[in-house]
Amino acid sequence: MKRSENTMKLYLPSLSVNESLARSAVAAFVAQLNPTIEEISDIKCAVSEAVTNSIVHGYKFATGIIYICVKYYRDRTVVIEIKDKGCGIEDVSLAMTPLFTTDTSGERSGMGFAVMSTFMDKLDVYSKRGNGVRILMTKKLA
Amino acid sequence: MEKTRFIYEDATLTVKILGDIDHHNARAVREEADKIILGRKPRLILLDLSAVEFMDSSGLGLILGRYNLAEEIGAEVKIIKPAPSVLRILELAGIERIMKIEEGAKK
Numbered sequence: 001m002k003r004s005e006n007t008m009k010l011y012l013p014s015l016s017v018n019e020s021l022a023r024s025a026v027a028a029f030v031a032q033l034n035p036t037i038e039e040i041s042d043i044k045c046a047v048s049e050a051v052t053n054s055i056v057h058g059y060k061f062a063t064g065i066i067y068i069c070v071k072y073y074r075d076r077t078v079v080i081e082i083k084d085k086g087c088g089i090e091d092v093s094l095a096m097t098p099l100f101t102t103d104t105s106g107e108r109s110g111m112g113f114a115v116m117s118t119f120m121d122k123l124d125v126y127s128k129r130g131n132g133v134r135i136l137m138t139k140k141l142a
Numbered sequence: 143m144e145k146t147r148f149i150y151e152d153a154t155l156t157v158k159i160l161g162d163i164d165h166h167n168a169r170a171v172r173e174e175a176d177k178i179i180l181g182r183k184p185r186l187i188l189l190d191l192s193a194v195e196f197m198d199s200s201g202l203g204l205i206l207g208r209y210n211l212a213e214e215i216g217a218e219v220k221i222i223k224p225a226p227s228v229l230r231i232l233e234l235a236g237i238e239r240i241m242k243i244e245e246g247a248k249k
Contacts, residue, residue, distance in 0.1 A: 020164060045227075108203045112199050115198065
């Protein structure tokens, strides 16, 4: 395994007010690589989606910890890991289907994973019911 | 903090959304917007996104929710002046298939 050039770890309680903090902190870290405006906005959006999923679906109305680890490598690859210890996802491939949502309020679009996979180069989602979710996203900057 | 500004003229309600639209902010925007939409019952709702620098899929949910509300009262919804990053997510979701998006002047 190649060694990362730099690493950032961030642990945050699953409060919705931390959604903007999480994406801004990751963006500030990735800014060390002088990304394009489009790259930085893609990364912010993907982080926001993953963190919101942990808050809304993983921990629902309880507060838990969201773990964020960001690394970048010499070849300008950025790897972002976002983990929670919430309720997990029973059927990952169903959850990743565009427009699918378990929310019944009509205010969630069901596009979170579609945004993450479109705006990043690679998206892996690991989860089991009751065992939290681990998301690994990779983007190679120009 | 105020999340929206409204202008109502000739049965057209312009809803200008201020700041980032994420899950945290969407609720306040929704509550402010729905109150005035239901109060005024406009024929046309213009969602002005020119002051939105960041939007994630919570914004899509917010827009689709207002679209459904507008259908109920027989109003049309248009999105105006989204920033390029906001336009990308609107396009990803295919929003232009159900409502008009009018881009502002290119920067």
